[in-house]
Amino acid sequence: MAEQKVGVIGLGAMGSGMAASLRRAGYDVAVFDVRAEAARKFAADGGTACASVAELAARCDVVVSVVVNAAQTESVLFGEGGAAAAMRPGSLFVMCSTVDPNWSAALEGRLAERGLLYLDAPISGGAAKAASAQMTMMTAGTPEAYARAGGVLDAMAAKVYKLGDRAGAASKVKIINQLLAGVHIAAAAEAMALGLREGVDPASLYDVITHSAGASWMFENRMAHVIAGDYTPLSAVDIFVKDLGLVLDLARATKFPLPLSATAHQMFMQASSAGYGGEDDSAVIKTFPGIELPRKRD
Numbered sequence: 001m002a003e004q005k006v007g008v009i010g011l012g013a014m015g016s017g018m019a020a021s022l023r024r025a026g027y028d029v030a031v032f033d034v035r036a037e038a039a040r041k042f043a044a045d046g047g048t049a050c051a052s053v054a055e056l057a058a059r060c061d062v063v064v065s066v067v068v069n070a071a072q073t074e075s076v077l078f079g080e081g082g083a084a085a086a087m088r089p090g091s092l093f094v095m096c097s098t099v100d101p102n103w104s105a106a107l108e109g110r111l112a113e114r115g116l117l118y119l120d121a122p123i124s125g126g127a128a129k130a131a132s133a134q135m136t137m138m139t140a141g142t143p144e145a146y147a148r149a150g151g152v153l154d155a156m157a158a159k160v161y162k163l164g165d166r167a168g169a170a171s172k173v174k175i176i177n178q179l180l181a182g183v184h185i186a187a188a189a190e191a192m193a194l195g196l197r198e199g200v201d202p203a204s205l206y207d208v209i210t211h212s213a214g215a216s217w218m219f220e221n222r223m224a225h226v227i228a229g230d231y232t233p234l235s236a237v238d239i240f241v242k243d244l245g246l247v248l249d250l251a252r253a254t255k256f257p258l259p260l261s262a263t264a265h266q267m268f269m270q271a272s273s274a275g276y277g278g279e280d281d282s283a284v285i286k287t288f289p290g291i292e293l294p295r296k297r298d
Contacts, residue, residue: 005030006152007060009053009076009083011038013234014096014123015066017130018156022064023047024133025155032056057083062092062152066123069242070099073107089115092148096123096137098174098243101250105168108141117145120167122174123157124181126221127234134158138177140170175250178243179261184218185240185281186264192223193288202227202294222282229296231279238277240268240284 004027008019011033019042023029029047031039032055039049050056053076057063063083065076073095077084083093093116095104101120108118118141125135137157139146142165153160163169191214195205206227210220225231244265251258267284276283285293 004028004061004150004152005059007031007050007056007063008066009033009056009063010066010072011035011042012066012068013127014130014135015064016042017127017132018064018066018096018123018135019047020131021133021156022152025151027152027155030056030060052081053079053083054081054086057086057091058088060087060091062094062149063087064094064096064152064156066096068239069097070103073097073099077107077111084111084114084116087114087116090117090148092117092119092145094119094121094149094152096121098122098178098246099171100246101168101171101175104171105166108167117142117148118167119145119149119153120170121153122171124174124177125157129158130156137161138163138170138173140164140167142166172250175243175247178240179247179258181218182240182244182247182268183260183264184216185222186267186284188216188219188223189226189267189282189285189288191219192226193285193291196291196293197288222280225280225282226285227294229294231276231283233278233280235281236278237268237271237281237283240281241265241272241277244268 006022006027007030008015009032019029019031023046030050031042032050032053033039043049104120111118119139121137121139123135123137129135135157136159138161140163163173206223209215247261270287271284276286
């Protein structure tokens, strides 16, 4: 059994699978989620449901944060009853959100002033891979932070990339990954929309494309949602409004042109403005005119 006590904050699509992977690996896992029932459900199979972020932070050697963005991370750490004040000196905070790399780099210094270690550690792979410990982690941090993490990272991910000895490098790589992911989803939706407009059977189109040179992981994964007519959010439209916005902000700082990213960002913005922001990101297809989308079967 692993000796470290690990806390996971945020039991959404990714966090719940990561916490379960840690539990299977033998760690003493504490969890917190704003939905208290989610934490209690996890703890029913082993582990501890904490009533607050501070309670979790005080009992854990490693705190893994799997919240949506930098604002939520700020709240987790420095809000009322935040983790930073409760964590013991020498404890490690692992930040798994997609954020501005400059913000992540600054956070390392802010935590160091409190005697805390930090890993810039965004994640990728989706809920199924998180649940089976097959996801990817892009990480950067000091040797001391990696030493404190021990086997925690490997317990959650099949691939753990070490991308630098200072925070920020991993977030840059994650943002570039999100550039491709967002553009691929937008392109996949455009292709499926054209097929629907031209009267092509969507299931047949899906089968052909996924076995042809035009295939992508995002087409195979997200267009399956469209064919099923199921837009239950695993990753929502508004996530890519945020993430592609971060991509464009990063490039804008050095006046670097990203025309495909800008177009994809506008597509997700349009979908969000049309009321689909909380739906699965494949719902970007709903903005195309003159098409009849497959309906969800009962």
